[in-house]
Amino acid sequence: MKCADIEKRLSAYIENDIPSHERLIVEEHLKSCPHCSKSLADLRKAIKRVKSVEEMEPPAWLTQKIMAKVKEEAAPKKGILRWLLYPLHIKLPLEIAATITIVIASVYIYHVGKPELKLAEAPMQDIAGQTLLKEKEEVQREVADKDVSAPSPLPLPEKSEKRIKAKPAAKEPQKSVPMKRPEVAESKSLEMPPSPVHRDEKDKIGLSRVSAGKAALKQETSAPEANVQSFVAEKRRDVTVITLKVQNRESAEQEIERVLSKLQARIIKTEYPGNQTIISARLDAKKIKELIAQLKQVGEVKEKDGLPEAYEGDREISIQIETISAPVQ
Amino acid sequence: MGTNEQIASDEDHELVSLCKNGDIAAFEALVKKYQKKVFNIAFRMIGNYDDACEVAQDTFVSAYRSIKQFKGMSKFSTWLHTIAVNLSKNRRRQLGTRQYHEQFSLNDPLATEEGRINVETASADPDPPERLEQKETQQKIQDCINRLDDEFREVLILRDIQGFSYEEISSMLNIAEGTVKSRLFRAREEIKQLLRKILGEL
Numbered sequence: 001m002k003c004a005d006i007e008k009r010l011s012a013y014i015e016n017d018i019p020s021h022e023r024l025i026v027e028e029h030l031k032s033c034p035h036c037s038k039s040l041a042d043l044r045k046a047i048k049r050v051k052s053v054e055e056m057e058p059p060a061w062l063t064q065k066i067m068a069k070v071k072e073e074a075a076p077k078k079g080i081l082r083w084l085l086y087p088l089h090i091k092l093p094l095e096i097a098a099t100i101t102i103v104i105a106s107v108y109i110y111h112v113g114k115p116e117l118k119l120a121e122a123p124m125q126d127i128a129g130q131t132l133l134k135e136k137e138e139v140q141r142e143v144a145d146k147d148v149s150a151p152s153p154l155p156l157p158e159k160s161e162k163r164i165k166a167k168p169a170a171k172e173p174q175k176s177v178p179m180k181r182p183e184v185a186e187s188k189s190l191e192m193p194p195s196p197v198h199r200d201e202k203d204k205i206g207l208s209r210v211s212a213g214k215a216a217l218k219q220e221t222s223a224p225e226a227n228v229q230s231f232v233a234e235k236r237r238d239v240t241v242i243t244l245k246v247q248n249r250e251s252a253e254q255e256i257e258r259v260l261s262k263l264q265a266r267i268i269k270t271e272y273p274g275n276q277t278i279i280s281a282r283l284d285a286k287k288i289k290e291l292i293a294q295l296k297q298v299g300e301v302k303e304k305d306g307l308p309e310a311y312e313g314d315r316e317i318s319i320q321i322e323t324i325s326a327p328v329q
Numbered sequence: 330m331g332t333n334e335q336i337a338s339d340e341d342h343e344l345v346s347l348c349k350n351g352d353i354a355a356f357e358a359l360v361k362k363y364q365k366k367v368f369n370i371a372f373r374m375i376g377n378y379d380d381a382c383e384v385a386q387d388t389f390v391s392a393y394r395s396i397k398q399f400k401g402m403s404k405f406s407t408w409l410h411t412i413a414v415n416l417s418k419n420r421r422r423q424l425g426t427r428q429y430h431e432q433f434s435l436n437d438p439l440a441t442e443e444g445r446i447n448v449e450t451a452s453a454d455p456d457p458p459e460r461l462e463q464k465e466t467q468q469k470i471q472d473c474i475n476r477l478d479d480e481f482r483e484v485l486i487l488r489d490i491q492g493f494s495y496e497e498i499s500s501m502l503n504i505a506e507g508t509v510k511s512r513l514f515r516a517r518e519e520i521k522q523l524l525r526k527i528l529g530e531l
Contacts, residue, residue: 011514017495045531046521050489053470058368059382066360066389067353073393074353 001025006036010043239280240288240317245324246299252321253277259294263287268316277321285315295319341405348396356396360389363406366491367413373486374417375424376475384420388413403500410493411501414483421479466528473523481516488513 006029012018013026030037246252253270256279260267265283272278283291295301299321339345341362347355367388372381391412392399399408474482483502487493488509499506525531 008514011517012510017510042521042525042531043517046517046524047489049470049524049528049531050474050485050520053373053467053474053490055365056369056372056378056381058364058385062364062368062382062385063357063360066364066386067357069386069390070356070360070393071353073390074351 001029003029003033003036006030006033007039010036010040013040014043014047240303240315241320242292242295242317243302243320243322244295244299245302245322247324249277249321249323252298253279255298256295256319256321259291259298263291263294265291265317275323279319279321280316281319282314282316285313288315288317291317300324339401339404339406342401345396345399345401345405348393349399356393359405359409363409364389366406367409370410370413370486370491371417371420373471373474373490374414374483375421376471377424380420380424381417384413384416387416391416407497407500410491410497414487414501418479418483469527470524473520473527476523477516477519480512481519484509484512485516485520489517 006026009018009022009026013023018026030040244252244256257267260279260281260283263283265281265287268280268282270277270279292301292303341359344355344359348359364385368381368385371384371388372378375381375384388409392409399405403411474485477485484498487498487501488495493501495506495509498509502509504512521531
């Protein structure tokens with residue numbers, strides 16, 4: 001065996017991992033070959049050097065850090081298990097919260113939308129028409145009072161003063177404008193429910209309307225549609241409207257006033273728009289049925305709003321008296 | 330060696346069973362038992378203290394994840410060390426083109442081993458200059474190991490530093506025992522040359 005072959009076996013020889021006959025050959029060779037002996041010695045030294053490297057001490061925090069990661073690894077599995085086993089623990093509050101939110105939102109929307117809904121159902125045409133007719137009537141009455149011999153109810157000197165920049169030439173067309181208004185008012189009030197702004201204005205407008213026809217005329221130029229809308233809304237909300245068809249309006253008026261005083265009702269006002277008489281009064285809600293029964297003896301009764309069953313205490317009623325025959329005017 | 334024999338001979342069999350049932354304390358016992366060896370395999374194979382720390386952590390986390398798949402075909406320790414060897418090889422590959430000996434500038438290892446030295450010197454500090462010289466020699470040897478080809482370095486570390494049997498190394502590296510022997514011979518020859526070159530003597 002040559003030195004090269006011997007050197008190849010030295011590693012195994014050191015490890016004692018060599019067949020016994022080869023071992024003998026190697027040992028024999030080593031005795032006579034200083035080169036191979038040196039190789040063996042060097043190999044032993046090299047291995048000794050390698051083995052001499054000290055074991056390194058891992059950092060003291062290593063265990064902790066490993067265990068933290070391992071626990072992290074274990075934690076989400078527990079979470080998933082809990083989810084699978086007790087899904088309601090997490091889901092139920094969410095479901096409840098969602099349900100409560102929906103219920104609250106529904107109730108809120110219902111309450112907010114209520115007036116609009118009612119308004120949409122209301123028989124708007126008649127009321128709106130009446131309102132404007134009433135306005136016109138008032139103007140005409142005023143004219144009749146002041147100048148009986150005037151060829152036309154319009155123009156009115158006082159009125160033209162109040163109307164801003166009103167020209168005599170424009171007065172004739174103006175006559176027809178209020179006639180058209182009911183349609184406009186009707187469509188507007190159906191399309192656009194009264195806004196809060198209208199509501200705020202409402203009281204003021206209503207007052208001026210009651211106090212003077214002149215004021216109403218002024219309003220007419222500024223925002224008639226809004227006035228009608230708010231007036232209608234007012235009637236819708238608080239007033240029970242009863243329409244009464246009679247043969248003779250004046251005698252009916254007297255009869256109704258008598259009935260109302262008998263029922264301890266307080267007459268607020270009596271208006272004469274167009275060919276109607278409107279008596280507004282406050283009456284105990286419980287007596288409304290009785291009133292209607294009495295009214296049926298005077299003429300043909302139509303209840304526009306039905307009876308407010310839920311009402312307690314006083315209730316405003318508006319009795320609209322119409323003649324059955326063609327308008328006198 | 331049969332499977333049953335293997336399980337019976339595995340000293341960690343009980344702890345491993347507990348771990349499979351989710352006993353974290355049992356796993357911690359295994360961590361404490363093997364972390365030093367795992368860390369040292371990683372350190373010798375990668376040659377960098379910080380990377381060795383990370384690989385040691387990854388090894389145990391990986392073992393925890395797959396302990397239910399551990400069937401006891403080998404000893405738990407062999408299985409664990411195989412994970413460490415593979416992760417170390419991966420880490421070394423990731424570090425790739427970097428020159429390992431460059432990481433062993435005087436600052437780096439001194440700083441990282443400071444903690445260890447301090448612990449030892451606290452108990453006994455017989456000869457600081459000698460200790461420093463020894464430390465330098467250690468560093469040079471590690472440098473030589475780092476310069477070996479991967480296939481030679483791993484067998485040398487596992488056999489001559491960690492003292493695993495041929496059979497265990499064969500199992501860990503998934504190579505035949507004969508290959509382990511021949512690689513070991515080549516590895517020793519090469520380290521001999523390197524040591525002579527770097528240390529000036531053997």
